[in-house]
Amino acid sequence: MKSFKSIYPFNQTAIAEYKLMGDAEIDEALSGSEKMFPHWSRQPFEKRAEILKRVATLLLERKESLARLITNEMGKVLQEAVAEVEKCALGCNYYAENAQRFLQDEIIKTGYKKSFVACGPIGAVLAIMPWNFPFWQVFRFAAPTLMAGNVALLKHAPNVCGCSLAIQQLFEEAGAEPGVFQSLIADTDVTEKILSSRIVQAVSLTGSERAGSSVAAIASAHVKKSVLELGGSxxxxxxxxxxxxxxxxxxxxxxxxxxxxxxxxxxxxxxxxxxxxxxxxxxxxxxxxxxxxxxxxxxxxxxxxxxxxxxxxxxxxxxxxxxxxxxxxxxxxxxxxxxxxxxxxxxxxxxxxxxxxxxxxxxxxxxxxxxxxxxxxxxxxxxxxxxxxxxxxxxxxxxxxxxxxxxxxxxxxxxxxxPALPFGGIKKSGYGRELGKHGIMEFVNVKTVTVSD
Missing domain, CATH: 3.40.309.10 (Aldehyde Dehydrogenase; Chain A, domain 2)
Structure with missing residues (x-):
């Protein structure tokens, strides 16, 4: 069975090995997302916010051990890794406190008796994330996505599998039921299988220009929304x-x-x-x-x-x-x-x-x-x-x-x-935005509703 090895970059020492998920396990995860979405999407904002705030508390309580995991897997200086974990807690609290306001119905005056725009969740959203900020990249996707009522699937970079599984554990310990947030230990060659599934409704990728182009092509072929945050100069x-x-x-x-x-x-x-x-x-x-x-x-x-x-x-x-x-x-x-x-x-x-x-x-x-x-x-x-x-x-x-x-x-x-400022690029740096109100709006259904006598 193929596996990913986690290697400490400073001296190239192998520190852990993670078995890749097989097709049956991938299918089970996708099925879990599908089953959980109706339940999670019906939860009030207050319930979702409660879980996000618990995640923030756990992040701060365990910041030293989580930072050591980051440093071991991708070599970031320890004090920078601690700051990264702290920033994730900030992001969780920001969306816990602001998501409901961002997504409230917007009344629009028209010729109808009443007309408004409502924002609702769309389903399972796949995140394909890089190794360089292995916690923050995930949380700036997950916090708004989950607060909007979607469920999340994470395919993280191969060299930070420990971080990927640790993030899932944080959500589960905070009270998120199985299927709300799942980590997929999977290779690049199964990305198309996951993204093409009828269960997955959209994808967010942070990574290289080449990876973004490939994922965008798959998403486009299956008529699915994508957000890309790619390289910069x-x-x-x-x-x-x-x-x-x-x-x-x-x-x-x-x-x-x-x-x-x-x-x-x-x-x-x-x-x-x-x-x-x-x-x-x-x-x-x-x-x-x-x-x-x-x-x-x-x-x-x-x-x-x-x-x-x-x-x-x-x-x-x-x-x-x-x-x-x-x-x-x-x-x-x-x-x-x-x-x-x-x-x-x-x-x-x-x-x-x-x-x-x-x-x-x-x-x-x-x-x-x-x-x-x-x-x-x-x-x-x-x-x-x-x-x-x-x-x-x-x-x-x-x-x-x-x-x-x-x-x-x-x-x-x-x-x-x-957290409060929209983040993203243009040209080959990608499209779409993360963070702020603009970030949570990327993966919602903007629905027009009119009422007449």
């Missing part, structure tokens, strides 16, 4: 009047979060020439102060990349960019999954460091003449997830933000996902 624009030290501090924090393995990490640093030398020097000094090593050690700021193949891909992107004229002025050495943070200068369009998503600790410094060129360079990307603008002229920044082709723009601060 976020622009970090530094104008001449920016606070260079604060911008550099944020740049390093953004790029190095989760060892650079974040879709919304700043990846392309577009700096006007007047600020370039000072900004580059400040970034370089801050990179040098990072402490790479065992992610369980308190002094470590940068852990390993999650898998060896990911580190090798990043190294090849760096080398290919250097072959086209980029200068590697700091870092870039590999030792297993441990990838020394690298700083590249003179990055230009046509290089992998500019054109592709670099999913790891690689800083791509790009000189621009002025804000006009910065905006043109920023929008010269097939991605459009997030972006930063740094300037003391806030009125100008807001005007530029409206011209930046991305799903979010953060002015003088780091791009983050937060």
């Amino acid at each position: 976020d622009a970090f624009i530094v104008l001449a009047d920016a606070d260079v030290q604060k911008a550099a501090e944020t740049a390093v924090a953004s790029r190095m979060q989760n060892a650079g393995q974040s879709c919304i990490a700043a990846k392309r640093f577009l700096v006007v020439e007047e600020a370039l030398d000072d900004f580059t020097a400040a970034v370089k000094e801050k990179i040098k102060k990072l402490k790479q090593g065992d992610p369980f050690h308190a002094a470590t700021t940068t852990g390993p990349m999650a898998r060896l193949d990911l580190a090798e891909k990043l190294y090849m992107q760096m080398q290919a960019s250097a072959a086209k004229g980029a200068q590697v002025v700091l870092g870039g050495r590999m030792e297993g999954c441990n990838y020394q943070p690298a700083l590249l200068l003179n990055v230009q369009p046509g290089m992998p460091a500019f054109d592709e998503e670099t999913f790891g600790p690689l800083f791509s410094m790009i000189k621009v003449k002025d804000e006009a060129e910065a905006m043109a360079m920023a929008n010269n990307s097939r991605y459009g997830l997030g972006g930063n603008i740094w300037t003391k002229d806030l009125e100008k920044a807001v005007a530029l933000a409206k011209k930046l082709n991305s799903g979010s723009v953060f002015i003088n601060s780091m791009v983050k996902s937060e």
Whole structure:
């Protein structure tokens, strides 16, 4: 029987093995979702909220042990893993407190005696989730989906099966009956079987551009809703009047979060020439102060990349960019999954460091003449997830933000996902939104009702 192995990235030690579910077990899970949906969808918001709040309580009570599980499976620095678990509790409480208000009937004045829009659940929703934020990615899907009255199926990344099963256990211990939230330990080749089932009504995927394209094609073939949150190559624009030290501090924090393995990490640093030398020097000094090593050690700021193949891909992107004229002025050495943070200068369009998503600790410094060129360079990307603008002229920044082709723009601060704010991208970064009111509206039936005499 085929299985997934969980490997500790820091030293490549195998720590657990998980047997893949067979066809009969997949069918049983799907059947469980179908049987549970009518019951769960009839539960009042108060009942669903009670369970979500219990989940939040359990997350906080067990944050240390759950964080250790995250770090063991994908290498995230322990303190970052703790913060991730805490954020999941925040997301659960947010939707427990706001879902009913978001989904209340909307009265619309028309020529009818009464007309309104009602929002109801649609059934079983499949989530295909990545390894880089193995708890938060799941909870930002699950909290709104379940509060809307849907039931959830999770197909998580192969290297975080322990996290997947732990999340299901949390829901069950909090009082969610079997079938409300189920983890499927299944390989990619059964995705089509699951998604094509008449029981599954929609899919949410966070992952690569290639995975998103494949899943969207399957969903489309079966006329099912899909939400895709894919890659990013976020622009970090530094104008001449920016606070260079604060911008550099944020740049390093953004790029190095989760060892650079974040879709919304700043990846392309577009700096006007007047600020370039000072900004580059400040970034370089801050990179040098990072402490790479065992992610369980308190002094470590940068852990390993999650898998060896990911580190090798990043190294090849760096080398290919250097072959086209980029200068590697700091870092870039590999030792297993441990990838020394690298700083590249003179990055230009046509290089992998500019054109592709670099999913790891690689800083791509790009000189621009002025804000006009910065905006043109920023929008010269097939991605459009997030972006930063740094300037003391806030009125100008807001005007530029409206011209930046991305799903979010953060002015003088780091791009983050937060429960109250819609999150998602455009172009090859995907479509649809998670979080906020917009996130819960993705998987509901928006029903028009009219009343006449």
